[in-house]
Amino acid sequence: LSVTRWRSDTTCDDWGSYIYLRDVESGDVWSASYHPTRKAPDSYAVLFNEDRAEYSRRDGDLTTTLDVVVSAEDDSEARRIAISNSGRTPRVIEITSYVELSLATQLADVAHPAFSKLFVETERLASSGALLAQRRKRGPDDVDVFAAHLMVVEGKTVGNIEFETDRSQFLGRGRAAGAPRAMEGRSLSGSTGTVLDPIFALRSRIELGPGAPAHVTYWTMVGSSRDAVLDLIDKNGTATSFERAAALAWTQAQVQLHHLRMSAGEAAQFQRLAGHLLYPSPSLRPPSDMIQEGAGPQTGLWSLGISGDLSIIVLRVSDAEHIGIVRELVQAADYWRMKRLVFDIVILNERGSSYSQELQNEIESIVRTSLGRAQFGERPKGGVFVLSAHLISPEIRELLLSAARVVLVGQNGRLAGQLQARRTSVVHERRRYPRRSSQTPGSPVVRPTGLEYFNGLGGFAKNGREYVIVLGPGQNPPAPWINVVANPIFGFQVSESGAGYSWALNSRERQVTPWSNDPVRNPPGQCFFVRDDETWELCSPTASPLRDEDGVYIARHGQGYSRFEHNACELELELLEYVPLADPLKISRLKIRNTSNRTRRLSVTSYAEWVLGPSRRVSAVHTVTAIDEITKAILARNKWSADFGERVAFVDLGGRQTSWTGDRTEFIGRNGNLDYPAALCGRLPLSNRVGAGFDPCGVLQA
Known part of the structure; x- marks a missing residue:
């Protein structure tokens, strides 16, 4: 069960539960962690312990420390933020939580989040001030799921407690958690009931005198009945509840490590290794050419008993001296099983065949001992597979290594050394330039x-x-206003903001670019940027992802086409998008007219985010990009998918592109977003990097 919503996004990493802070007098807004506001602190530190995560930052005279623990007794999580004021003047700080609710399996939430959200109802309990959510049953076999959110304040409060359970009211249409409407000085609406897009948000104002501290604890709890959740609210409603939970979490961590005969340092290594499985990166994967050569269908692994549905880690060993890292990886499997992290571990014995098979027998003995340590009656998901390389065809072996999110090699030493040696993946550093507002924006588009x-x-x-x-300044429709344009074999949908996605043959199973199914944010999977290379002004013909808050945007939805118009930076921009009658193709035609009295030097950048399947989470690690030598178009393939295995997607600028990249992290930037991509903030051209092993996209620049 996913209590809250999360997606694996190595580049943006912008999913989670957050705590906002706002200075009531100045209006400054920041968050207890770097995300979601991404406001640079004066100092910032993160400490991951076995029993807790700790985020510390200093912003001017205010220092905050956020501790996150999971209860050892109950199904609950506590986030306590400690705030201290080192200044000489009193401060009034507004503290607001934000939790997106799922209360469904991860598979169901990813498949159709908007539909899944319809079955969650919320309410506020006046006696405790807590928020309560329940998932309505869709069938007689569904289990009851209840969740609650509680705030405990230790300090001097100002005003009343505020709350919100409607995500659209909190964020505002077309906005994200980085800059929600609720943090602009307005009160929370207090919406409850069948809100269609449920969240938990609780707010309190704290008065901090000079040198004074304060603590606010947010509890998120889940149970199988209403009474069970109400009991948890009563249990955790005191100031001492967090200290008790933290002490028990520390005690449980020590007991578990002792049971597994594991040190805290070893556990930290296994946590780092799990991070590469949850957030795949090139650093622990094979080289790009090896991934491309081995790419193939998921069904190719079935002969090994491996489904391919779970993340795969492969350890290659060829000598008895490598048995140490085998023990480490099997111990990691025990640790992950305890944490309910599910992966498939493959130990590939590459030693030549012999009569005695000492290495194979020793590996199998270690694995059997590990499985024997599983709790009685527990049926662990995921598996540890011991394979002999000489019994596997070269094609299947290459497919296995290509599909793995992590590949370790025994001859490279123990786990700590391999993690340290490849700790830093490719870093795309670009000199950043300030974004300038146009001094002479030109006449707005004619309404x-x-x-x-x-x-x-x-x-x-x-x-x-x-x-x-x-769309005038500050205007948005209450929901995306879309146009569906398609022929029998290819189509796309696009909203009034320009956001949308494309598909081939089947709009769910064969997505070409991603569909968010999010009527609030409605993020784009494909977009265009126009940059003045002299003034570094950046604009877009559509309202998403880069919106000029003072500008006017016009969208025209017709039968078989959509047209977008916007004037900015002394340019008239017009984008026409349509699908031919019989070809599997989306055509986007961008017209630019210079309305200034000077010659302009412009860059046009096209961005497309590849899916090539029903889920980007699954397909991203298997998507391979390449450049067609004749046309210079970016080609993309996903041989892992049964539907897309033999198909090729492409993006082209009519052969006029001068630089390109297939690496989304390079274009957007780590922890960045599309409203101002890192690759458009410097003078360097795109890297012309394509291949496999990184977050795939198709970006062309002319």
Whole structure:
């Protein structure tokens, strides 16, 4: 069961539960951790212990420390933020939590999040001030799921407690957790019930005198009945509850490490290794050419008894001297099983065949001992597979290494050395330039007149053959206003902001670019940027992902096409998108007109995020990009997918591209986002890097 929502995103890493802080007097907003606001602190430190995670930062005169622990007794998590004021003047700080609720299996939440959210109802308990959520049953075999969110304040409060359970009210349409509408000085709405997109958010204002500290603890709890959750609320509603939970978490951690005969340092190594399985990166994968050569269908692993549904780690050994790292990896399996982390571990014995098979027998003995340590009655998911390389065909062996998220080699030494040697993957450093606002933005786009049935945002034109949406400053429709454009074999949908996705043959199972199914944020999977290479002004023909808050955007949805218009940076931009009648192709035609009195030097950048399957989480590690030598188009393949295995996706700028990349981390930047990509903040061209092993995308620049 996923209590809260999370996705694996190695580049942006912007999923989680957060705590915001706002200075009531100045209006400054930041978060207890780097995400989601990404505001640079004066100092920042993170410490991961076996029993807790600790985030410390200093912003001016305020120092905050966020401790996160999981209860050893109950199904609950506590996040306590300690705040101290080292200044000479009193401060009033607003503290707000933000938790996106799932209360479903990860598979169901990923497949159709908007549908899954419909079955969650929320309420507020007046007696304790806690928020309660329940997932309604869809069938008689469904189990009851209840969750609660509680705030415990230790300090002088100002005003009343505020709350919110409607994500659209908290974030605002078209906005993300990095800059939510709720943190702009407005009160939380107090919405509860069937809110369609449920969250937990609780807010309190704390007065901090000079040198004064304060503590606020947020509890998130889950249970199988309403009474069970109410009992947890009563149990954790005191100031001493966190100290008790922290002490028991520390005690449990020591007992577990003793049971596994493991040191804290070894546990930290296994945590780091698990990070590479949850957030795949090139650092512990084979070279790009090896991944490309070995790429193949998931069904190829079935002959080994490996489903391919779980993340795979492979250890290659060829000598008895490598038995030490075998023991370490099997011990890691015991540790991950205790943490309920599920992976497939493959130990590949590459020693030549012999009569005695000493190495094979010793490895199998270590694995049997590990399985014997599993708790009685426990049926561990995932597995430890011991394979002899000489009994596997070269094609299957190459497929296994290509599909693995981590490949360790026995001759490279023990686990600590291999993690340290490849600790840092490729880092894309670019000199960053300030984003300048245009001194002479030019005349805004002409608003259409005479629209039929105009409702303030949109109306019909051309005798009903076209629907026109006009987005002025601060305007958004209550939900994405989309147009579906398709022929029998290919199509796309696009909203009034320009966000949308493309598919081939089947809009769910064969996505070409990603569909968020998120009517609040509605992030794009494909977009265009126009940059003035002299002034470094950046704009886009659509309202997403880069919106000029003072500008006007016009979207025209017609039968078989959508057209977008926007004026910025003394440029008139017009983007037309459509699908030919019979070809599996989306065509985007961008027109740019220079309205200034000087010659301009512009860069046009096209961005597409590859899926090539039903889920980007699954397909990203298997997607391979390449450059066509004749046209210079970026090609993308996902041979792992049964549907896309023999198909090739491509993106092209008519052969006019001068640089490109297939690495999403290079383009967006680590912990970045699309509203101002890192690759567009410097003078260097794109790296022309394509291949396998990194976060895949298709970016072309002309």
